[in-house]
Amino acid sequence: MKQVFNVQNMKCMGCVSAVKAAVEPLDGVQSVEVDLEGATATVEGEFDAAAVAAAITAAGYPAEPAG
Numbered sequence: 001m002k003q004v005f006n007v008q009n010m011k012c013m014g015c016v017s018a019v020k021a022a023v024e025p026l027d028g029v030q031s032v033e034v035d036l037e038g039a040t041a042t043v044e045g046e047f048d049a050a051a052v053a054a055a056i057t058a059a060g061y062p063a064e065p066a067g
């Protein structure tokens, strides 16, 4: 599946890297694309959306599934 998350507080490419690093190790995640300007992260794979949102939030960027 592909899920878009709204991600708050990302301000630079360091933030983008931090979000990617938080999501990539999670179970079932195949790829992560982060859009700094759009304030979103798009995750592909077979994962638990709540766990992904929680991991991004725990990294300092409050996140929730979009739509």
Ligand SMILES: [Cu+2]
Binding pocket: 010, 011, 012, 013, 014, 015, 016
């Ligand atoms: Cu930053």
